[in-house]
Amino acid sequence: xxxxxxxxxxxxxxxxxxxxxxxxxxxxxxxxxxxxxxxxxxxxxxxxxxxxxxxxxxxxxxxxxxxxxxxxxxxxxxxxxxxxxxxxxxxxxxxxxxxxxxxxxxxxxxxxxxxxxxxxxxxxxxxxxxxxxxxxxxxxxxxxxxxxxxxxxxxxxxxxxxxxxxxxxxxxxxxxxxxxxxxxxxxxxxxxxxxxxxxxxxxxxxxxxxxxxxxxxxxxxxxxxxxxxxxxxxxxxxxxxxxxxxxxxxxxxxxxxxxxxxxxxxxxxxxxxxxxxxxxxxxxxxxxxxxxxxxxxxxxxxxxxxxxxxxxxxxxxxxxxxxxxxxxxxxxxxxxxxxxxxxxxxxxxxxxxxxxxxxxxxxxxxxxxxxxxxxxxxxxxxxxxxxxxxxxxxxxxxxxxxxxxxxxxxxxxxxxxxxxxxxxxxxxxx
Amino acid sequence: xxxxxxxxxxxxxxxxxxxxxxxxxxxxxxxxxxxxxxxxxxxxxxxxxxxxxxxxxxxxxxxxxxxxxxxxxxxxxxxxxxxxxxxxxxxxxxxxxxxxxxxxxxxxxxxxxxxxxxxxxxxxxxxxxxxxxxxxxxxxxxxxxxxxxxxxxxxxxxxxxxxxxxxxxxxxxxxxxxxxxxxxxxxxxxxxxxxxxxxxxxxxxxxxxxxxxxxxxxxxxxxxxxxxxxxxxxxxxxxxxxxxxxxxxxxxx
Numbered sequence: 097x098x099x100x101x102x103x104x105x106x107x108x109x110x111x112x113x114x115x116x117x118x119x120x121x122x123x124x125x126x127x128x129x130x131x132x133x134x135x136x137x138x139x140x141x142x143x144x145x146x147x148x149x150x151x152x153x154x155x156x157x158x159x160x161x162x163x164x165x166x167x168x169x170x171x172x173x174x175x176x177x178x179x180x181x182x183x184x185x186x187x188x189x190x191x192x193x194x195x196x197x198x199x200x201x202x203x204x205x206x207x208x209x210x211x212x213x214x215x216x217x218x219x220x221x222x223x224x225x226x227x228x229x230x231x232x233x234x235x236x237x238x239x240x241x242x243x244x245x246x247x248x249x250x251x252x253x254x255x256x257x258x259x260x261x262x263x264x265x266x267x268x269x270x271x272x273x274x275x276x277x278x279x280x281x282x283x284x285x286x287x288x289x290x291x292x293x294x295x296x297x298x299x300x301x302x303x304x305x306x307x308x309x310x311x312x313x314x315x316x317x318x319x320x321x322x323x324x325x326x327x328x329x330x331x332x333x334x335x336x337x338x339x340x341x342x343x344x345x346x347x348x349x350x351x352x353x354x355x356x357x358x359x360x361x362x363x364x365x366x367x368x369x370x371x372x373x374x375x376x377x378x379x380x381x382x383x384x385x386x387x388x389x390x391x392x393x394x395x396x397x398x399x400x401x402x403x404x405x406x407x408x409x410x411x412x413x414x415x416x417x418x419x420x421x422x423x424x425x426x427x428x429x430x431x432x433x434x435x436x437x438x439x440x441x442x443x444x445x446x447x448x449x450x451x452x453x454x455x456x457x458x459x460x461x462x463x464x465x466x467x468x469x470x471x472x473x474x475x476x477x478x479x480x481x482x483x484x485x486x487x488x489x490x491x492x493x494x495x496x497x498x499x500x501x502x503x504x505x506x507x508x509x510x511x512x513x514x515x516x517x518x519x520x521x522x523x524x525x526x
Numbered sequence: 527x528x529x530x531x532x533x534x535x536x537x538x539x540x541x542x543x544x545x546x547x548x549x550x551x552x553x554x555x556x557x558x559x560x561x562x563x564x565x566x567x568x569x570x571x572x573x574x575x576x577x578x579x580x581x582x583x584x585x586x587x588x589x590x591x592x593x594x595x596x597x598x599x600x601x602x603x604x605x606x607x608x609x610x611x612x613x614x615x616x617x618x619x620x621x622x623x624x625x626x627x628x629x630x631x632x633x634x635x636x637x638x639x640x641x642x643x644x645x646x647x648x649x650x651x652x653x654x655x656x657x658x659x660x661x662x663x664x665x666x667x668x669x670x671x672x673x674x675x676x677x678x679x680x681x682x683x684x685x686x687x688x689x690x691x692x693x694x695x696x697x698x699x700x701x702x703x704x705x706x707x708x709x710x711x712x713x714x715x716x717x718x719x720x721x722x723x724x725x726x727x728x729x730x731x732x733x734x735x736x737x738x739x740x741x742x743x744x745x746x747x748x749x750x751x752x753x754x755x756x757x758x759x760x761x762x763x764x765x766x767x768x769x770x771x772x773x774x775x776x777x778x779x
Contacts, residue, residue: 153598153601153725154721154722154724154725156598157601157602157605157716157721157724158718158721160562160602161715161716161717161718161721164715165715193717194715194717194718195717195718195719196718199718208718208719208721208722209722210718210721210722214718
């Protein structure tokens with residue numbers, strides 16, 4: 097038969113067969129995705145093809161410094177902070193002194209101009225010792241500092257950045273009793289009165305509220321616009337009408353305060369608006385995207401720290417004449433968890449490097465946050481089992497990691513939200 | 527008192543927290559293993575930086591003998607507060623024992639003219655405890671080893687040494703060589719601003735041969751390296767008498 101005819105016939109047929117039913121060899125292009133890795137090679141970006149665990153000299157030095165700091169200045173207080181649900185003053189001070197609260201900020205604002213990846217490394221190392229302390233570092237760097245540098249006016253930056261890099265904690269007030277995942281249905285209202293606003297409302301689950309000096313309050317200036325009315329206000333702690341309530345009695349990350357914050361006729365000048373009126377929802381989403389990578393780093397460090405303290409025990413503990421580690425059943429479990437940890441690490445590092453390079457990273461950030469939270473849950477649960485009875489007691493640090501990991505699947509976007517986000521991107525790609 | 531220049535020797539060693547293993551070839555496994563600044567060198571460096579901060583010293587120079595990899599150790603020294611660093615570069619596998627290090631440092635002393643040399647008392651990989659002493663002999667300078675306290679005076683230095691019998695205080699004329707012991711000070715963490723600044727500080731690399739370091743043959747030959755025997759189980763006893771009995775029986779007392 098004439099091959100030209102054959103091809104025409106085949107192409108006529110192709111048009112009527114849905115792609116998923118067409119035989120593989122007939123339509124090789126039907127399953128091409130618009131994913132970025134199918135684009136031509138990245139050597140033109142100027143990036144070396146090095147393993148993900150390659151750090152610059154500064155990043156390596158920073159990692160070493162934070163490891164030392166965590167072991168010497170944080171570790172002795174971990175149990176006490178967890179029992180009393182109170183963050184140790186000297187640790188927060190130490191974080192500020194070491195420059196760990198202003199990692200990415202420019203030198204003109206008191207920062208050091210280090211890379212975004214440095215934040216991830218610092219958070220990971222701190223989380224190995226205490227995830228609550230890691231959270232303080234993470235929120236300040238990825239939320240507070242980023243909000244100011246991305247959306248602040250020159251005046252706001254000059255006023256607040258030197259403070260937040262020296263001794264002032266920032267606190268992000270978005271969630272309310274009635275709006276968690278559905279953040280944009282928030283009810284806190286900001287009424288315009290001339291050149292100032294009156295804010296009324298009640299925020300809940302606000303991290304660091306107990307000790308924060310400056311609050312980012314997300315309030316709606318015009319509910320008739322729905323979420324397009326949400327505006328971000330920068331409110332100082334001692335503003336009249338702003339009340340920080342009693343902190344929650346939590347299962348985990350107890351050293352880091354989580355409080356309700358009420359705003360009772362809080363009067364703020366128009367100049368306290370961060371960015372533009374009605375753009376608050378965009379800022380919230382934008383910040384939470386990089387925040388996700390930070391939380392992934394926290395969960396990663398948590399899981400790794402727990403794992404690091406369990407395996408040596410399994411090698412020491414002897415039952416039936418050999419160490420617990422030497423039983424093949426145990427080895428297989430431990431190897432599985434180690435593999436998942438490595439995968440979680442690479443997801444997190446890659447998302448961080450993508451964000452650092454200014455490339456789209458929302459899907460990867462969601463994947464990293466979702467996966468590391470799951471891995472942390474698995475790792476800590478298994479570690480308690482491997483430790484046996486002692487894993488179940490408060491004398492050993494393992495049970496604390498188990499309690500701490502749960503929040504990873506909940507805050508900064510629940511696991512379900514992450515999966516929906518990933519699915520949204522997948523839908524666009526195919 | 528005129529401000530003085532301090533030379534600090536730093537060594538790149540396997541990190542103290544790493545579990546050291548013997549490679550199949552019969553040498554200590556160093557490939558892919560975490561290295562860091564020798565803790566005693568860190569203490570020496572901290573002392574030098576404190577002297578500069580107090581205004582007693584004008585400049586702190588960190589120096590090392592080794593392969594290119596030592597540059598990262600020198601950067602850490604810069605991040606901790608040294609003003610500049612010098613690497614006497616060796617080829618991979620070239621000998622770098624105490625005699626070679628002392629020769630390199632002596633060469634640097636002639637070049638840089640410091641009034642004080644601060645070293646760690648020993649390195650945690652070979653535990654030689656020889657470099658400081660060899661260097662002092664080569665330069666014909668007084669030495670204050672195992673220093674647990676250092677106080678500079680006009681033209682001299684008061685050194686408190688930890689010796690077997692207790693503490694010994696010496697007064698030395700400058701220039702002098704001191705080696706730092708554990709209790710001299712507690713080294714600082716490099717703060718992030720200093721880590722970022724370290725990149726801009728000068729790090730000079732020169733061939734070790736320029737300082738007179740011989741390329742070979744090594745003065746120390748390693749005959750054998752083996753892991754310690756696996757730990758045998760212990761035994762719990764009920765009373766002091768029974769403990770003494772068991773120790774006598776084992777020939778220990």
